[in-house]
Amino acid sequence: EQTRLQLRPGAQALDVRLDGPSLAGHLSVPNADGGTISGQLDRVHWQSSPAAPGADTAVAASRPQTGADDMDPAKLPPFALDIADLKFGKVMLGQAVLRTRPLGNGLSVDELRFRAPEQEIDITGRWLGKGAGARTELTAKVRSEDLGGLMQNLDYAGQLRGGSGQAQLQAAWAGGPSDFQLGNLQGTLDIDARNGQLLELDPGAGRVLGLLSVAQLPRRLMFDFRDFFSKGFAFNHIEGGMQFGDGMARTDKVLIEGPAANITIRGQTDLRQQQFDQTIDVNPRAGNLLTVVGAVAGGPVGAALGAATNAVLSKPLGEIGARTYRVTGPWKEPKVEVIERSRDRTPAPPRAPAPAPSVPPTVTDQPRPR
Structure with missing residues (x-):
C-alpha cells in the first residue's frame, strides 16, 4: 500500500522505480524472453494476508497458498535481486541476496543468502515440476552468535535464550515452496x-x-x-x-x-x-x-x-x-x-578371568611405539 510506481520503457528493458513504506528500490525487467529480472531494493517488507475473524490460524498457516499448485517454476524468469532490508511478516531477515536460474523442469535457487547482526543463513535448492508432481528440495545452513535472538527473529521466541552455533537442514517435500x-x-x-x-x-x-x-x-x-x-x-x-x-x-x-x-x-x-x-x-x-x-x-x-x-x-x-x-x-x-x-540396577555377573598368556609379560606396562 502507498507505494509510488514509476515505469520507464527502454530499448532493452523496462525500468521500474518503487517508493513506499514497505517497498522501495529499482528493478530492471528485460523485454526479451528468458532475460534476468535484476534489481536493488532498499526494503521489502512482505505483509502476510490477515486471517479471517475466528479462523484457526494454525490450520490456515498449514494450507498451501492459492495458486501454488498451478504455477510452473520452469516458466519463471531468472532473478538477481539484492535487498538491503527484508522482512516477512514479523520475521526480520536483514540483508538478502537471491540468484535463480531456470531448469528444464523447474527452477534452481543457486543462492539465497540472509545476513543480519550475529547471524547468517545460506540456502540452495530446487523447485521441480508442477501440480501434483511438484517437489521442493533445499539445503539450509544457519550460523549464529545468538541463537535465541535468531529464533525470536524467526517468530519462535521463548524457547531458547542466548547460545551460539550452527545447524544444517537437508529437506524435501511434495509441492512448491509454499506447501511446506x-x-x-x-x-x-x-x-x-x-x-x-x-x-x-x-x-x-x-x-x-x-x-x-x-x-x-x-x-x-x-x-x-x-x-x-x-x-x-x-x-x-x-x-x-x-x-x-x-x-x-x-x-x-x-x-x-x-x-x-x-x-x-x-x-x-x-x-x-x-x-x-x-x-x-x-x-x-x-x-x-x-x-x-x-x-x-x-x-x-x-x-x-x-x-x-x-x-x-x-x-x-x-x-x-x-x-x-x-x-x-x-x-x-x-x-x-x-x-x-x-x-x-543389578550388578553384571563377573567375567571369567582371561587365560594366562603363553609369553611372560614385559616388566614395563608402557605401550610399544608403532
Missing part, C-alpha cells in the same frame, strides 16, 4: 550449539524445541529444583541429529551437556499427531549441588553464593543418581515415567 508442512518433511537436521538456555515452554507451545521434549519438561525431568529450573536449563553444548520422514522425527542420540547434568535423548516424535515416544537419560555431573543450582539461577553471582552455602550444607550432586525416563503421549500433556534408576 513439518509433517510432510523428508530429510535430516544436524545441530551444534553452545552456551545457552533451554526455556520451559507453555503447554503445547513446542513448535521447534518441543521435538526435544526435555526443553518443555524440566520440572518433571530434572531433580525437582522447581524454582530454579523454571528459569530454564543452562547448557554448555548441544549436539545431535534428527531424521524426518513419514510424518515422524527420529533421533538416535541428541546430547545436551549442562553444568547440572548431561542429557541424552533418543526416540521419535509424531509430527502430525503431535505425540512423543522418547527415552531420556539424565546423568548428574560431578560437583556440588548448590553451586550448580546457583549457576543456573543467577550466573556467576549465583554460583558464588551457591559455593559459599555449600561449604555449610555440602551435598554432592552425584549422590542424586542417574535416571532414565520414558516420555509418551501428546505434546500438551505428556506422560513421564522413570523406567530405570541407577541404584536399582
Whole structure:
C-alpha cells in the first residue's frame, strides 16, 4: 500500500522505480524472453494476508497458498535481486541476496543468502515440476552468535535464550515452496550449539524445541529444583541429529551437556499427531549441588553464593543418581515415567578371568611405539 510506481520503457528493458513504506528500490525487467529480472531494493517488507475473524490460524498457516499448485517454476524468469532490508511478516531477515536460474523442469535457487547482526543463513535448492508432481528440495545452513535472538527473529521466541552455533537442514517435500508442512518433511537436521538456555515452554507451545521434549519438561525431568529450573536449563553444548520422514522425527542420540547434568535423548516424535515416544537419560555431573543450582539461577553471582552455602550444607550432586525416563503421549500433556534408576540396577555377573598368556609379560606396562 502507498507505494509510488514509476515505469520507464527502454530499448532493452523496462525500468521500474518503487517508493513506499514497505517497498522501495529499482528493478530492471528485460523485454526479451528468458532475460534476468535484476534489481536493488532498499526494503521489502512482505505483509502476510490477515486471517479471517475466528479462523484457526494454525490450520490456515498449514494450507498451501492459492495458486501454488498451478504455477510452473520452469516458466519463471531468472532473478538477481539484492535487498538491503527484508522482512516477512514479523520475521526480520536483514540483508538478502537471491540468484535463480531456470531448469528444464523447474527452477534452481543457486543462492539465497540472509545476513543480519550475529547471524547468517545460506540456502540452495530446487523447485521441480508442477501440480501434483511438484517437489521442493533445499539445503539450509544457519550460523549464529545468538541463537535465541535468531529464533525470536524467526517468530519462535521463548524457547531458547542466548547460545551460539550452527545447524544444517537437508529437506524435501511434495509441492512448491509454499506447501511446506513439518509433517510432510523428508530429510535430516544436524545441530551444534553452545552456551545457552533451554526455556520451559507453555503447554503445547513446542513448535521447534518441543521435538526435544526435555526443553518443555524440566520440572518433571530434572531433580525437582522447581524454582530454579523454571528459569530454564543452562547448557554448555548441544549436539545431535534428527531424521524426518513419514510424518515422524527420529533421533538416535541428541546430547545436551549442562553444568547440572548431561542429557541424552533418543526416540521419535509424531509430527502430525503431535505425540512423543522418547527415552531420556539424565546423568548428574560431578560437583556440588548448590553451586550448580546457583549457576543456573543467577550466573556467576549465583554460583558464588551457591559455593559459599555449600561449604555449610555440602551435598554432592552425584549422590542424586542417574535416571532414565520414558516420555509418551501428546505434546500438551505428556506422560513421564522413570523406567530405570541407577541404584536399582543389578550388578553384571563377573567375567571369567582371561587365560594366562603363553609369553611372560614385559616388566614395563608402557605401550610399544608403532
